[in-house]
Amino acid sequence: MHANGRQPQRAPDRAPLRYERHRPEQTALYRLMQQHAASFIAHTEASTGSELPRFIKDEFDAFLECGILAHGFLRLRCGECGHDKLLAFSCKRRGFCPSCGARRMSQTAAHLVDHVIPHVPVRQWVLSLPIPMRVLLAVQPELVTPVLHVVQRVVMRHLLEAAGLKAADEGQGGAVTLIQRFGSAANLNIHLHCLVLDGVYRCGADGVPDFIEAGAPADEELHALLQTIIARLMKMLTRRGVLVEDMGQTYLAGPDADGEEARAVRPLQAAAIAYRIAFGPRAGQKVLTLRGAMPREGEARQPLCADIDGFSLHAAVRVEAHDRKRLEQLCRYISRPALSDERVQLNAAGQVELKLKTPWRDGTTHLVMTPLVFMQRLAALVPRPRLHLIRFHGVLAPNAKLRPLVVPQEPAETEQSTEAECEIEPAQARPGRISWARLLKRVFDIDMQHCPNCGAGELKIIAAILERPVIERILAHLGLDPQPPPRGRALEPGQDFAT
Numbered sequence: 001m002h003a004n005g006r007q008p009q010r011a012p013d014r015a016p017l018r019y020e021r022h023r024p025e026q027t028a029l030y031r032l033m034q035q036h037a038a039s040f041i042a043h044t045e046a047s048t049g050s051e052l053p054r055f056i057k058d059e060f061d062a063f064l065e066c067g068i069l070a071h072g073f074l075r076l077r078c079g080e081c082g083h084d085k086l087l088a089f090s091c092k093r094r095g096f097c098p099s100c101g102a103r104r105m106s107q108t109a110a111h112l113v114d115h116v117i118p119h120v121p122v123r124q125w126v127l128s129l130p131i132p133m134r135v136l137l138a139v140q141p142e143l144v145t146p147v148l149h150v151v152q153r154v155v156m157r158h159l160l161e162a163a164g165l166k167a168a169d170e171g172q173g174g175a176v177t178l179i180q181r182f183g184s185a186a187n188l189n190i191h192l193h194c195l196v197l198d199g200v201y202r203c204g205a206d207g208v209p210d211f212i213e214a215g216a217p218a219d220e221e222l223h224a225l226l227q228t229i230i231a232r233l234m235k236m237l238t239r240r241g242v243l244v245e246d247m248g249q250t251y252l253a254g255p256d257a258d259g260e261e262a263r264a265v266r267p268l269q270a271a272a273i274a275y276r277i278a279f280g281p282r283a284g285q286k287v288l289t290l291r292g293a294m295p296r297e298g299e300a301r302q303p304l305c306a307d308i309d310g311f312s313l314h315a316a317v318r319v320e321a322h323d324r325k326r327l328e329q330l331c332r333y334i335s336r337p338a339l340s341d342e343r344v345q346l347n348a349a350g351q352v353e354l355k356l357k358t359p360w361r362d363g364t365t366h367l368v369m370t371p372l373v374f375m376q377r378l379a380a381l382v383p384r385p386r387l388h389l390i391r392f393h394g395v396l397a398p399n400a401k402l403r404p405l406v407v408p409q410e411p412a413e414t415e416q417s418t419e420a421e422c423e424i425e426p427a428q429a430r431p432g433r434i435s436w437a438r439l440l441k442r443v444f445d446i447d448m449q450h451c452p453n454c455g456a457g458e459l460k461i462i463a464a465i466l467e468r469p470v471i472e473r474i475l476a477h478l479g480l481d482p483q484p485p486p487r488g489r490a491l492e493p494g495q496d497f498a499t
Contacts, residue, residue: 080458
């Protein structure tokens with residue numbers, strides 16, 4: 001179902017919030033995709049001589065159908081007053097859809113807090129990578145797993161020593177890693193957010209795990225840990241043949257680019273990582289910037305943050321065991337979507353103005369680019385199918401022996417889900433899955449279980465409308481447009497579609 005990606009505002013009289021259907025066709029991002037998606041695909045394939053991968057085209061098509069009633073919807077009815085409500089289907093994609101990204105953010109955070117992360121202190125470790133490493137992980141995503149193994153081994157060894165233990169068999173740590181693929185400028189920036197239990201578990205004679213807290217690392221320790229991570233990463237990549245040493249120089253081995261997908265995608269990825277333009281008259285150049293803030297000079301060095309040769313390790317954020325609300329806020333932050341509708345606007349010239357979440361050090365607040373260039377970045381953000389972006393380590397790994405003993409326990413009486421929760425769930429739903437209606441109540445305090453018209457009856461799903469003639473009849477009867485928004489035709493590669 002399609003939930004609004006924007007947080008509703010509470011009325012001044014503190015009246016309860018009411019759900020209003022998100023209308024993506026009214027947003028600048030949707031209009032941009034609607035008018036220029038076909039032209040972007042044609043221009044990219046003409047520039048590379050290769051077909052754009054199917055999973056990117058599918059992402060674009062799914063986004064243009066997301067939240068549009070003309071493509072199908074659920075029909076809900078109040079059992080008391082007969083009030084009807086329509087809920088459009090969503091795309092559920094992972095690339096750049098703000099609405100589905102917001103839903104996934106809230107779902108992920110709620111699941112981690114309620115069912116995964118124990119009631120112990122948690123520290124966030126963030127590892128940022130230099131541009132060549134970002135390119136490498138984008139081109140060869142299978143390397144993310146060995147990179148994560150290196151990082152986790154170094155951090156877990158540090159926690160064992162900080163807890164006063166010497167060997168790995170004396171204690172076990174745990175962590176959840178969310179692999180973020182984007183930066184504030186909609187650039188491709190693969191980096192790791194690790195929520196690490198700030199200590200280790202040690203089992204007593206009775207087999208019951210006891211948590212031993214670890215002290216905060218000193219700045220010198222963090223710098224040494226980053227040096228160790230870099231050294232081990234270089235050794236691992238050299239062993240795998242990714243790094244080549246020749247005459248005292250170390251460089252990345254050239255990846256195999258013979259495949260059609262590689263020829264189409266890699267220029268987009270490389271340009272999006274380096275803040276450059278992939279194709280067109282200004283290929284290789286940076287996009288225009290607007291400076292709406294005062295430049296920041298002489299910033300103080302951040303505590304618990306180490307920087308070496310483009311690598312950065314940050315470990316200053318810690319959440320206490322009892323502060324589950326702040327933990328959920330942190331989980332939402334690291335699982336947030338790449339874009340929000342409010343950050344994307346079109347100016348009078350038809351150019352995209354992308355607002356940065358935080359002004360850059362030089363005072364830049366907005367990036368200005370043509371629709372072609374902006375969509376190059378969106379295409380680069382789409383992850384490959386079956387690429388897992390959430391990983392579990394140590395005692396939190398799916399098959400870890402201690403996991404059932406440390407994760408939050410289910411309440412004695414689980415809340416029964418009903419049809420009134422406005423969510424069609426599989427017959428055997430995954431444990432811990434939160435319905436759409438409960439998620440709205442949890443995050444925004446919006447009640448979707450009860451009828452907004454009478455306030456007493458429960459909304460129940462009476463039908464899923466998928467057939468085109470039925471969709472048109474219902475929407476026409478309600479005075480809504482039964483036709484989906486028209487899409488722009490593909491312009492010739494030589495034509496200008498910057499406006």
